[in-house]
Amino acid sequence: MGYVSPGREYTRDSRYLTTRITADGREGLPVEAGRYRLVVSRACPWASRAVIVRRLLGLEEALPMAVAGPTHDDRSWTFDLDPGGRDPVLGIERLQEAYLARDPGYDRGVTVPAVVDVPTGRVVTNDFARITLDMSTEWTAYHRAGAPDLYPRALRPEIDAVNEVVYEEVNNGVYRAGFAGSQEAYASAYERLFARLDLLGERLAASRYLVGDTITEADVRLFTTLVRFDAVYHGHFKCNRRKLSESPVLWAYARDLFQTPGFGDTVDFEHIKRHYFLVHDDINPTGIVPAGPDLSNWLVPHRRETLGGRPFGDGTPPAPVRPEEAVPPDHNPLPSRPHTLR
Template structure:
């Protein structure tokens, strides 16, 4: 059984990923080409959920196929147990590790999602989740849908980068620092850092609809995936329990605003999210019992943030309906979110 609790006390994430990039000029040997690559994700994972959202917002469905791993995994790898025969129908592999080992036979690190795989060779290209979504916005532009939003506009990149840096270190990863802490002191410090950052974000969002500028950007995508998991998982499982998200009025309204925006809530699978954390983290939850709550209906209640300046897609348009084969299963989210 894998251990997730940091025995040394403070949890430190290994942030060394496969830095190969898929670019318009193909400088790393992998040029942007429609139908060549496959994005492998798990709906349970917040880092992968970012890639799902960005791909959908930009309308890259026809250029970049997607494969879904199941919500749980063992010590070796994420698996394709949602597919017929437990095999990805395009890559024809049962475990994501097969794509990693195809390129790096002695790959020594964890097998992570999201990952982009080169279909012709079956080899992983990158698992650098932070750079991956930026490249979908900037390198894949010829394949964006008409009306796609500018998630990483030139004029706002420095500010987006600054906000993302603090959101990642204090919030996205901060919940893990709390949940995986191996000592009281490490937990206390992580908890305080997390809620200090949440208070900072709340103050920032009190008078503006989005984190940076007047439209949705990469910064909102990155914060949203943590917020979607906060009450179902992080509040209890990771002991981030000063307040539920639903008890922080500004952040709860902001989260509902994004959730009700096409491309966000329709990618969230609360059932798989809870199964992943409560089953995989057996050293934190040894019974493997998955909680029934919280009530999801509140995600669809009015948020009132239309009163603030800002339009979700600026001069663009929302994405169309989710493709049938990519829909979150019925009953895995609030009724009416498609």
Template sequence: MSNEDADSGTESSGGYVTTGEEFVRDTNYIDNRITRDGIGPEGETFPVEPDRYRLIVARACPWANRAIIVRRLLGLESVLSMGMCGPTHDSDSWTFDLDPDGVDPVLGIPRLKDAYLKRYPDYPRGITVPAIVDIPTGAVVTNEFRQMTLDFSTEWVEHHREGAPDLYPEQRREEIDDVIDVIFKDVNNGVYRCGFAGDQRAYDTAYDRLFERLDQLSDRLREQRYLVSDTITEADVRLFTTLVRFDPVYHGHFKCNRSTLSAMPVLWAYARDLFQTPGFGDTVDFTQIKQHYYMVHTDINPTAIVPRGPDLSNWRSPHHREELGGRPFGDGTPPPPPRDGEVVPAGQGA
């Protein structure tokens, strides 16, 4: 892994910071898409088909967490199975530590890298989650996390559950795209630019940019319940997965310590509102999140000690955001409880 692939696992274990350099994320992913017509580049076809693909995630990873949330909100569980890697990875790949004998029960592989190499024998980049694997061939289809959840909303429509929300409404897509672009650059990736900064200048620049954006988002959310409309959209999913990791990880581990999330009243109430919404907080495994960051990033935390705090019970405290109005699922309904095998273990959530 180059240090650009911050949540993958290649190169030397724990090597994420390059002294004297700003952190720059490698955004060159496998960009195939699974679409209704299945037409892709170079004659490759990946049509939407029930039970053909497997979504591989790790609860620890924020990029994968949003795929878990969107799959759940849209009700794709019955047509798109999900495999879970453990919270830590070795220097080579994410691994299926949580499964019996360390092997994914559907794909029959111990390492996610095996699916990448099945398609590209000399694959040179980081082994990242989320990834979608073609079950019949055992080969990875895509790891392009930015497009993946949008396609869940737009290309898998025929398989959405009854009452699924419209997370990417056509009439608001331009605005949603603008919002998720700045969230990615300044917040989602901004915390990594702080945590993996190779010198003081790079850190200071990233720190200022992060908190300036968080202040702007706070102002945006002061009088409206959600980021783009009066319902939850893709933009909210993307901001949530960073906010929910802020106090347990980013504040201390990544030195994003101007203030905790719980000391930013608007964003703290907004994050709790989403956390208490079915499909959000019930996908969050705080134990795995802390294990991943503190145990894998050993150049930042060489002892690999996982902190016992902070107290997370306050995620269930009243937020009063409902006073702003809004309809979380629009004309839709909340998703049912998580399926057996996909429930966060007791004591690992909030």
């Protein structure tokens, strides 16, 4: 399964299924508790955004979640974590089946996150950027009491602008470096990535969060790349000017979010490593999964509270993770270690 095109820079296929689920059904299908199933992999940074936002907003009951295994082949993500290798609700072995149920001639990427309409078994959308925004703006009837406003109306232009730059130069930037097909393409991606990380570090030196004084969608989107940086991108994708843990401001910022309920408690480092080092066999042909890095430093105090800010604004932290959705203790330092959340 190849990801690198020799002699060329990496270009992401962004042809997504953009049907929306809205409160009034005006752009596709209506919001309806229990009707849809959010399919994710904890390995995938794009899917991890949806896992975090769903948890912060308290949508567990309204939008049930299926977790695919950390690896896939050129056909699809699979439900190999479930008994019998089938999702217990959708009854399918591969996410590809839900895509083909919508379009038998579907020839694009079978990606996560994906929202599946349970009654028909068809994928509704895999537009990862829109899915989380709609969770914030269209699923409000099912938000928990105390849910934070992750996409406040007054800050949306600034959030959108930050998100666009972070996507182009950081979220997707690590992939442009890792999947570069030439030295020139790699060098360009590498320089753009670290130039932007430097600027983000400067921005966050004086501000606890990216936009405003509370956690927003912008922080969620940056976090899912930062949390994978030392474990995967530094070595596997050759983003090795320095580790995240060698960048004082960004490292403290990432730890602050990791130690905030709804962020770190969704992260499965074992799934992350297995996905990248096993699936990208043209980059890592031996299939060896690294034993490290040591994860205990994610719990070192971050001291970011001295910058002020209120993580959840006027809201409250989410309740503890449901047992059936908890990350195994040996895949994450949080469940088995005491820590202070601020």
